[in-house]
Each structure stands twice: as C-alpha cells, then as structure tokens.
Amino acid sequence: MLIPHPLLGLRDAQEFTYLGDASLMHRPDPAREDAVAAFADYVFLRDNPAGVHRELWFHEAGDRSWLVVTRDTTTHEILGAELASDVKLGGVQ
C-alpha cells in the first residue's frame, strides 16, 4: 500500500506504524462526571467498520508525523491522507 503523505507524496506503508481508529485523537475529558466509563469506552471499544475507515498512521521511518488516512477496509484502497494536526485544528469530528 502507498500512502499519499500531504507533504512527502506517495510513501510505502511499510514506513509507517498503525495505531487505529482516528477517533482515538479525541480523548475524553478526565474531569467529566462519567470519566471512568468514558475512558473504558475510549480505550476498549471500536466501531470497526467494513468499508471506509479513518485511521491513524505514524510516519516512523519518515518525518515522524501522524496522519489521518482514509482507507476502505474491504479493498485496502486508500482514499486520502491528511496531517493529524490539521484534522485536530479543524475541530471535533
């Protein structure tokens, strides 16, 4: 698989390590009343869709940036990639 890095162009997926669903960027507020339950959901539960999936990849053997890659889990087709920092600045998903 080739990941279209927004700054570096097409890069081999082997240069990256995989973390998981992009929703992991949105950590619950630890001061919430229900923080314990919210963190249990955050740490352990996943949507795990068959189809389009937004997910976090770390460019470990490259520029060490975090990307949000949009990929189809039924075909492995990569539909896009953006810097995670841009996604986060863009507001809550």
Next chain:
Amino acid sequence: MTFSGFKVVKEALTGHKGWRPLWRDPDPKPAYDIVIVGGGGHGLATAFYLAQTFGELKVAVLEKGWLGSGNIGRNTTIIRSNYLLPGNEPFYEFSMKLWENLEQATNFNSMVSQRGIINLIHTDGQRDAYRRRGNAMLLAGADARLLGRDELRQMVPFLNFDNPRFPIKGGLMQARAGTARHDGVVWGYARGADQRGVDIIQNCEVTGFRIEGGAVQGVETSRGYIGAKKVGVAVAGNSSRVMAMAGMRLPIESHALQAFVSEGLKPTIPGVITFGAGHFYVSQSDKGGLVFGGDIDGYNSYAQRGNLPVVEDVIEGGMALMPMIGRARLLRAWGGVMDMSMDGSPIIDRTGIDGLYFNGGWCYGGFKATPASGYAFAHLLATDRPHETATAYRFDRFARGYVIDEKGVGAQPNLH
C-alpha cells in the same frame, strides 16, 4: 448418512451411486428455541453440543454462505493448549481433551493428529519464560516438556541451530498438540448436529435483530423473519458488523492474517514448529504441503487477503529457521479475517439484551478452540451460566481491569 467398512466396499463395487449428502437442506421454520448465527466451526460445534449434551431440540444454524466458507476453511489447522494465564489455559486444555475424543463423538474422521508442537527457545530469558509456561500448563492438567538443544536437534535436524541472530537453544514441547483437518471438523460437526435434529440453513444471511422491550424476539434474514427465544452469535471476523445491528460496539478490530502452503513434499516435518522471534510457524499436512504463516498484517481489514510485505516477512522467517524451505515452491496463499480483541483473548458471554448471546474475539486462535468454544457457548445458551472453564471470558473484564493479556501489550489489537 452413516459410514461403515461394509458400506465403503459395497459402494466401491456398485459405482459409488449410493452416497447421500451428509446433512439435510431444510427451509427455515417460523421459530426455534435457539438460533445460532454463523455456520462456521464454532457455530456448528455449539449446535452439536446443544443437541448432544444439553438436549436442546429446536435449534437452527444460519449461515450466510456455505458451510466452511469462513475462517474454519482459512486457518492452519493447529490444535494445542500451551497457554500461560489462568483465564485461558484450563479452557484450551478442555478443548484439547474434546479434540482427543472428537472423532468418537461425531463418528466422523476429522483427521486429528497429535504430532506435537515445539516452541523454539533462543535466549536464557526465553527459556525461563517457557519453563514458567510449561509449569502453568502442567498445573492445568496439560502436558509440557522442556527440550534441550541436543534432544531437539535429534528431532528436527533440519533447523538452522547456529543462526547468528537467533541460535536455537531448545524448545517447549506439547506432545499432545498437533493438527486436524479443517474441513473434516466442520463437516463432522455439521453432520452430527443435523443427525440430532438441528436445522442447518445455508445461504441465509442475518440482516437484523428484532428486539422488543430489551429482549430479542428473533432475527430478520435474507430468507424471512425467524423467531427465537435465544440467539447466539458466533461470527468471528464479522462480529462488529453483526453486533452493530443490535446496537453494540465491541472491544474488537478485524485484521487480516495470511497463511501459505507449499507444493507437496515427502514427510519432512514431524510436528508443528513455531519460531516466535521470527514471526514464523510451520507444519506439514497429510498431503505433504508445508503449511506456514506468521503475524497479522497489522491494520483493520475485512478483505480476506493480505499484502506483500507480510508475505516477505513470513518467508524471511522461514528461510532464517529452515533454509531448506527455499527449495520448495509456494502453491497458494490466503487471508482470513480475525476478530482481534483488546487483550488477545476471546469473549463468550451474555449481552445487555435479554436472549442475545455472543461468542467471538478469537484473534488468530479460533481453530484450536472450536470444540471448547462450542461446548462452553452451548452451556451458556442452555443453562444461562458460563462453563467452568470460560468464566473469565466476560464483556465487562475490560472496564473492570481483568483483561487476559497473554502478550502484555495492552489495548492495541495489531500487536497481539
């Protein structure tokens, strides 16, 4: 249909015209006591033990494709009970004991072959870890033996004992482990369940659950609505998709695991050999093919195929361990979709919905667990209590902090 030596001779002399299908092909009835979603190994084993051991008569198994089209046909057929943790090892040893009696229970040749498994040791630290694991196995009633380098060399002289990076110092052996024939397992359970009155309904995809007042009433399927007092879901690989129809999110990611078979060779490898340090394990099928595999690809996938970097990684592991494998040609490769759970261990439990039960999260260890998974799930469905060896496989273990994490890598499914 039953088999006997007399029948084989008679059919041989009369042109093999008397063989009949091993199970019926019934239309779904309007309602059942128990509906099992998923006609794979675990679902069929559940139906078999429900009928055989727990006396449940009105049971149906719904399969969206044909029997054996999922992970029961896409594995490397290894059976073993060499786990470490107390939540796991008694369950897998129970499974091993059911394997040992499987062919008597189903009266079907599932080609269970106890040819042994050896986990290779490369360092002193690894030897300590495997000694501890072996003791844990013995405590749970399994067998385990630590092999020294010389003894191991007599058994498997073709390994590269002097690999500079991973010199082989010994191994942990479980002699009762081995392999079984994946098709033989699914056919044996299907035939056994059918003979005991279970309706096996193929090409019947579940498209939704009918849930009223927090209790399941039945399932919507591609062949119409089927009522059920209890519904058991055993669809590992697609667990998240099916349970999403009941509004549940699971502690599971789906990942692709690849496996490979070489051309047929003369008997070479006596049992199963695992090279954990190099992500490679191998056995030899009765047809002679070397059956081998390694790690999952490492990103969410429902594709039933993997990518080339992992092919390269597995084959490099094979070349490092047994250079002679380079002379064998690869015949075929395939991928299966694994339910990778957040701690690497399965779930057999009730859900928050009355009458809806779940069995999944088998990671890449589902095949060896097939008999015990079916038995424990049948026990839960029939009695509403978990089987004594499966009490740790609860949904709430994650939130409560009682994870069963054999590898100790945390909630990162692609590392289990």
